[in-house]
Amino acid sequence: MNNVVQLRINRSEIEMFFHCKDCLDELPAGMAPREYIDLECGWTTKGFQVWCVRHNKNVIHMDFEGHKHPVVE
Numbered sequence: 001m002n003n004v005v006q007l008r009i010n011r012s013e014i015e016m017f018f019h020c021k022d023c024l025d026e027l028p029a030g031m032a033p034r035e036y037i038d039l040e041c042g043w044t045t046k047g048f049q050v051w052c053v054r055h056n057k058n059v060i061h062m063d064f065e066g067h068k069h070p071v072v073e
C-alpha cells in the first residue's frame with residue numbers, strides 16, 4: 001500500500017491544526033475552535049491554501065514550488 005492510498009483511510013491523523021488567529025482571538029467562551037472557525041481549504045495553481053471565510057483572509061498558502069503531489073495529478 002503506497003502513501004497516497006494510506007492517506008485515504010477515513011480517520012483524522014492531524015497533529016496540528018491550521019487556525020485563523022483572528023477567529024481564535026474572538027473565540028466565544030466555552031466554544032471549541034472546531035465549532036467556531038469557518039475555513040475553506042483547497043488546491044491552488046501554486047499549491048494549497050487555507051482561507052478564513054469569516055474574516056475573508058488567508059490563513060496559509062503553501063507554494064509547492066512547481067512540485068505536484070500524486071493525489072492531484
Ligand SMILES: [Zn+2]
Pocket residue numbers: 020021022023024052053054055
Ligand atoms: Zn478568521
